[in-house]
Amino acid sequence: MPSNQQIIEEALERIDAGYVFPAKIPAIEAAIGDHLAAGAYEGLDGPALCEAVTAHLQEVCPDKHLRLLWTDEPQSSAPADADGGRAAFLALLRAEGQGIRRVERLEGNVGLIELRRVATAAEGASAIGAAMQLVAHSSALVLDLRACLGGSPEGAAMWCSYFFPDDQVHLNDIHDRRTDTTRQFWTTAHLPAPRYLDRPVHVLTSGTTFSAGEDIAYTLQANGRAVVLGETTRGGAHPTTRYTVTDHIQVTVPTARAINTVTGTNWEGVGVVPDVPVPADQALEEALRTASRQIPSQPG
Template sequence: MPTNTEIIGLALDRITAGYVFPQRVVEIDNAIRSRLAAGAYNTLSGPELCETVTAHLQEVCPDKHLRLLWQDEPQSTDPVDEDGGRAAFLAMLRAENQGIRRFEHLEGNVGHLDVRRIADAGEGARVIGAAMQLAAHTSALILDLRECRGGSPEGAAMWCSYFFPDDQVHLNDIYERSTGSTRQYWTASHLPAPRYLDRPVYVLTSAVTFSGGEDVAYTLQAHGRAVLVGETTRGGAHPTARHPVTEHISVTVPTARTVSTVTGTNWEGVGVVPDLVTAAGQALAAAHKDALDRTA
């Protein structure tokens, strides 16, 4: 069984090697090692250790993706290659119907689409298309991301593509530290269902909405294509790698950063702020009322 010193040392090594802002790693490393030397973690173990180290990491560097995570089920400590991590992600999405929980018609021909994960643009395309086909003839659409906890940047771009007329909209960019490269994300030229144009679109948000869900909300808001209703989101904008440290502990390291082509920045640490602020539990009713008023 590794000691806390070994666990924290391995986690810090991963952060130093991969964190998207290399200028911050010395500060992060010094802050955590000074607490370690002072005995701050001596009596901690399991989830409590992970929660405490995560709080200290985010105290010195408020990045919501920078975390130590505890898993009850043991995991392999072998390094997870990119293909293996992607396979696990795709398997999770298949088990969750590519993140789509339900579609319903509300009064006044308003569509309500509940999305809990942002699927991969490849495997998820047909399911996303099926959902958008159901919404195709509605008068307004409410995209419910209140329980959406993340997903794929490519999938976020695909979701956004449905609300623009063609492939000429440059949505955002993602800078990758390891390669020094920047990948551009544009609207897709071909989609498996009709685009949703010239009608009101609402996005529901909550304090739970995170990462890929925030990407969709932020991008549609920045480009003026949706009205956001609900609560300020959790604030995690950095694509992240996950590394096993022990059989039960992993460290998540943000390795890239998203940059909006409209704002020049992102929602990291501040969240996505809705246009119509309301409690998450009241957001659907508020958006529905506004949609009925606009389409009457």
Template sequence: MPTNQQIVEQALERIGAGYVFPERTAGIEAAILGRLAEGAYQDLDGPALCEAVTGHLQEACPDRHLRLLWSREPRSLEPVDDDGGRAAFLALLRAEGQGIRRVERLDGNIGLIELRRVASAVEGASAIGAAMQLVAGTSALLLDLRACVGGSPEGAAMWCGYFFPDDQVHLNDIYDRSTDTTRQYWTAGHLPAPRYTDRPVHVLTSEATFSAGEDIAYTLQAHGRAVVVGATTRGGAHPTARHPITEHILVTVPTARTISTVTGTNWEGVGVVPDVPVPADQAFEEARGRSTV
């Protein structure tokens, strides 16, 4: 069993090798090693160690995806199994209906889709299409992302694609450090269900909305395709790889960054600021009222 010092040092190695802003890694390392030398992590158990190191990482570099996480379920430490967390993520999505919590047609012919996670564009395409098929005939849509904690950038682009008429909208770009390349994300030419155009869309947000959930809200807002109602979101815009350090501890390393084609930036550290700011628990009624006007 590795010591806390070894866990922290291995996490720093992963951050140094993969973090999307390499110029910041020396400062991160110096700050954490300073804490280590002070004995800040000496007697902490696994969950407490993860909490303490995460707090210090984000003090040194305010990136919401830069974290040590505790996993109750043990994970493989075999190098062949280190896929950045993709297999575990896909398994979680299969167990959670591809992140789609609820689809309803409300009184007044208003559609409601509640997302908890954003599925991949490959495995999640059928489920995303099924949800959009069910609301295809509604006159307005509420897309509830208040409890959406993240997911796939490709899936976020697929969700967004339903709200534009064709494949001619350049949504955003993602720069990846490991390959030094930028990938463009456009609306898709073919989708499994009808597009949802020429009708109002309200996106509901909260302080918990994160990562790929924020991607959907930010992108639709920036392109003028949805009105965001609720609270400012959590502020994590960097696609992330997850690497096991022990069977129960993993480090999440932001390896890429999102760039909006409209704003030239993203929501990292600032969140998605709603068009209609209201407490998150009031966002549904506020958006529903606006959809019936």
């Protein structure tokens, strides 16, 4: 079993090799090194060590994805598992209906989709399409992201594609430090369900909404395609790779950053700020009130 010092040193090596903002690495190493020299991590068990190191990382570099994580289940470091957790993530999505918790038609012909995770575009396309097909003829849509914990940037782009008329909308870019490349994300040309156009879209957020869930809210808001209601989100915008340090400890390293084409920046550290601030548990009720005012009354 490696010592706490060895665990921290390996975590710092991973951060040094991949963190998306290399200019911040000397400050990170100096701060953690000072705490290490002061004995701050001596005698800590695994969970306490992860909590302490993460807190110190956040103090010097408030990046919500930069963390040391404890997992109760042992994590294999075998080459077969060296996929950044992708296989486990895909299995989780399959078990959870590709992240779609519920689809409903509410009073007033308002569609509701509750999303807990953002599936990959490749595996999630049919499920996303099925959800959008069910709300295709609604008069307004509520996309509930209040408990969305994140997922795939490709999947976020696919969800957003339904709210734009064609494949000509440049949504955002992701710059990867390791490869020094920038990938563009555009709306998708071909979708398995009708696009949702010319009708109100309301996105619900909370302090739990994170990562790819924030991506959807931020992108639709920045493009003027949705009204965001609820609470400011957690503020994690950097795609991240997990590295196994011990059987139970992983370091998560943001290796890329998102750049929105409208704002030129992202939601890292600040979250998605709602257009209509309201406690998260009241956001759906407020969205339905707003929708009822926007939907043209039907002839009696």
